[in-house]
Every structure is written in structure tokens, then in C-alpha cells.
Amino acid sequence: xxxxxxxxxxxxxxxxxxxxxxxxxxxxxxxxxxxxxxxxxxxxxxxxxxxxxxxxxxxxxxxxxxxxxxxxxxxxxxxxxxxxxxxxxxxxxxxxxxxxxxxxxxxxxxxxxxxxxxxxxxxxxxxxxxxxxxxxxxxxxxxxxxxxxxxxxxxxxxxxxxxxxxxxxxxxxxxxxxxxxxxxxxxxxxxxxxxxxxxxxxxxxxxxxxxxxxxxxxxxxxxxxxxxxxxxxxxxxxxxxxxxxxxxxxxxxxxxxxxxxxxxxxxxxxxxxxxxxxxxxxx
Ligand SMILES: [Zn+2]
Numbered sequence: 711x712x713x714x715x716x717x718x719x720x721x722x723x724x725x726x727x728x729x730x731x732x733x734x735x736x737x738x739x740x741x742x743x744x745x746x747x748x749x750x751x752x753x754x755x756x757x758x759x760x761x762x763x764x765x766x767x768x769x770x771x772x773x774x775x776x777x778x779x780x781x782x783x784x785x786x787x788x789x790x791x792x793x794x795x796x797x798x799x800x801x802x803x804x805x806x807x808x809x810x811x812x813x814x815x816x817x818x819x820x821x822x823x824x825x826x827x828x829x830x831x832x833x834x835x836x837x838x839x840x841x842x843x844x845x846x847x848x849x850x851x852x853x854x855x856x857x858x859x860x861x862x863x864x865x866x867x868x869x870x871x872x873x874x875x876x877x878x879x880x881x882x883x884x885x886x887x888x889x890x891x892x893x894x895x896x897x898x899x900x901x902x903x904x905x906x907x908x909x910x911x912x913x914x915x916x917x918x919x920x921x922x923x924x925x926x927x928x929x930x931x932x933x934x935x936x937x938x939x940x941x942x943x944x945x946x947x948x949x950x951x952x953x954x955x956x957x958x959x960x961x962x963x964x965x966x967x968x969x970x971x972x973x974x975x976x977x978x979x980x981x982x983x984x985x986x987x988x989x990x991x992x993x
Pocket of ligand 1: 808810827
């Protein structure tokens with residue numbers, strides 16, 4: 711028997727691109743539901759009150775647009791170590807180090823030079839960076855194809871916790887994936903270049919990497935700027951029209967006939983007819 715597929719969607723790191731995030735949620739949800747898998751949503755331990763408020767708004771949006779999920783997002787985490795414990799473990803193992811370079815010093819550099827690598831400086835008020843090996847990491851994105859990068863040359867020793875104690879979103883995501891056992895991750899195409907960071911951290915943690923699928927940009931900027939409140943304020947009919955628009959942009963077979971369905975009925979219809987390959991590849 712094959713392993714059940716588990717999808718994970720975190721609505722909090724959308725950078726204000728709420729409608730685009732809704733489209734990503736749609737792809738993630740329909741991929742999982744069409745395969746009769748579990749769809750989980752959540753946010754990581756290190757989220758701030760503002761993000762928690764946004765998460766609550768997101769839950770209302772997802773509910774209003776017909777989504778349902780298989781977890782209690784406020785449940786205690788089952789993974790025995792938290793984000794800071796992982797950072798401290800890597801510091802103790804010499805895999806991570808303290809960096810005290812100022813923003814001015816880093817301004818001109820695309821890839822961090824590693825100047826604090828062997829300086830053994832105090833971790834107090836320091837940025838913590840992960841040492842990266844001179845290795846090429848490769849994976850096959852389910853929509854974008856093969857992607858590879860030399861992690862030290864193209865990314866460099868990257869920040870896993872900033873000097874204010876904020877955990878890198880990719881580390882937070884890696885740990886969230888481990889906690890919920892997600893087997894597939896769906897994100898916007900702009901995030902394709904951070905997967906290699908995630909692969910390296912998964913390797914250090916000794917966990918199996920999920921599959922990745924990066925969705926091309928399907929909306930223009932004006933569409934993207936809809937606020938969560940505006941998405942919630944739409945009538946049920948308008949919400950269905952918007953979902954149909956998103957499905958059309960994703961290349962899925964929908965027609966005006968589906969306009970009389972409720973959001974929930976529409977998502978059920980869409981999951982029955984879902985074909986991920988129809989999403990046009992592009993950037
Ligand atoms: Zn430094």
C-alpha cells in the first residue's frame with residue numbers, strides 16, 4: 711500500500727499577496743483531495759500575534775471559500791524539539807555560527823562571504839548562520855522540472871535566526887513539515903530557489919524531503935492585492951465566481967454551469983476533475 715499523501719498549507723507567509731495565496735491553497739487542496747489524502751493547515755511556533763491574527767482571518771477565508779482541513783491548527787506540536795532547540799543544537803555541533811556583520815557590511819554582497827565562520831563569536835544578539843557545504847543539491851519540481859544549485863556558491867551560509875530571534879521562514883517550514891508529516895508542498899514559483907536550503911536542513915535533521923510543486927504566476931498584481939477583509943466581504947455568488955476564475959487561470963475544466971454551486975460543491979466538483987498537469991508552466 712502506498713503511503714497516504716499529506717499536504718500542508720501555511721497561510722501566514724503570503725507577503726500580502728492574499729489572492730495568490732488563495733490560489734496556492736486551491737492547488738494544494740485539490741491535489742490532496744483528488745488523491746483522497748489529508749490536507750493540513752498551520753503556522754509555526756515562532757509566529758507573532760499579528761501573524762496569529764492573520765491566521766485567524768485566513769481560517770475564516772478558507773471556510774468561506776469551501777475548504778475544510780484535517781487538523782486542529784492549535785494543537786500542541788508532536789515534534790519533540792522546537793525551532794530554537796534546533797538552532798542551538800546546530801550551534802553546539804558546529805554546524806551553525808554567530809555572525810556580527812552589520813547591515814552596512816553586507817549591503818554589497820549577494821552571497822555571504824563567510825567572514826565570521828571561524829571567528830567563534832558570542833551568540834548573544836548575533837545573527838546565526840548555517841554553514842553550507844560546497845555541494846550541488848538537486849530536486850525535481852513536479853511542475854517546473856529539474857532544479858539544482860551549489861548551496862555554498864549560490865546561496866552561501868544563510869541566516870537561520872536573525873539577531874532579534876526571528877527564525878528563518880524556511881527553517882520554520884521545514885520543522886512544520888516534519889511535525890505534521892507532510893509529503894507534498896505546494897508554493898508559488900518565486901519560492902523555488904529556497905527549496906535547496908530546505909533540502910539541506912532536512913538532510914541535517916535526517917528526515918525525508920517531501921515533494922515540491924511550484925505554481926507559476928497566474929494573477930496580475932492588481933488581483934493579488936485584495937485584502938483578506940475584501941475576500942470575506944464578497945457574497946457567496948461572487949466567491950464562487952472568483953473560485954471559477956482561479957480554476958480557469960489554473961487551466962482546469964470549469965464553465966458557467968458551475969456558477970450555481972456553493973463554494974463547497976464547486977471545490978468537490980473541481981477535485982473530481984482536477985488535473986495538475988493542466989497548470990501551464992511558466993514564471
Ligand atoms: Zn558575519
